[in-house]
Amino acid sequence: MPDVYRALGDSTRRGILSMLKHGNKTQKELVKAFDISQPAIKKHLNILLEEKIISESWDGKYRIYSLNPEVLQIAYNEVHQYIGELLDNQLVSLKNYVEKGEFQDELD
Incomplete structure (x- = not known):
């Protein structure tokens, strides 16, 4: 890339x-x-x-x-996928954090 x-x-x-x-x-x-x-x-x-x-x-x-343009399109797709994976990982971490209820301790 x-x-x-x-x-x-x-x-x-x-x-x-x-x-x-x-x-x-x-x-x-x-x-x-x-x-x-x-x-x-x-x-x-x-x-x-x-x-x-x-x-x-x-x-x-x-x-x-x-x-x-073909090279730019390939680079765009790869960056888009990379950012998507980063965001997916962050969302999974947030989901796990919320499901564990750890944030309630911080609110109290």
Whole structure:
């Protein structure tokens, strides 16, 4: 699974993904959209590429970046399942706590 937390943990990377959800962009278009240097944007793009959340292709001398929706969907499903399991465990613990009546001692 891609490290979604690493990929989404930075506001610039989230901004890049937000731009790419509207369509493919060149590296030049992405650089123009942010108030940081081209090398800094490239570093963010490399992280997104490493996690396979975006892909890179060439059109002549231009690099074109696009979202990989399948990878995002898989990551979303895995995170959703993980959070669901955490919540299920918490609900079971709460149910056991309530059934034992331990909270009555705290109320008295």
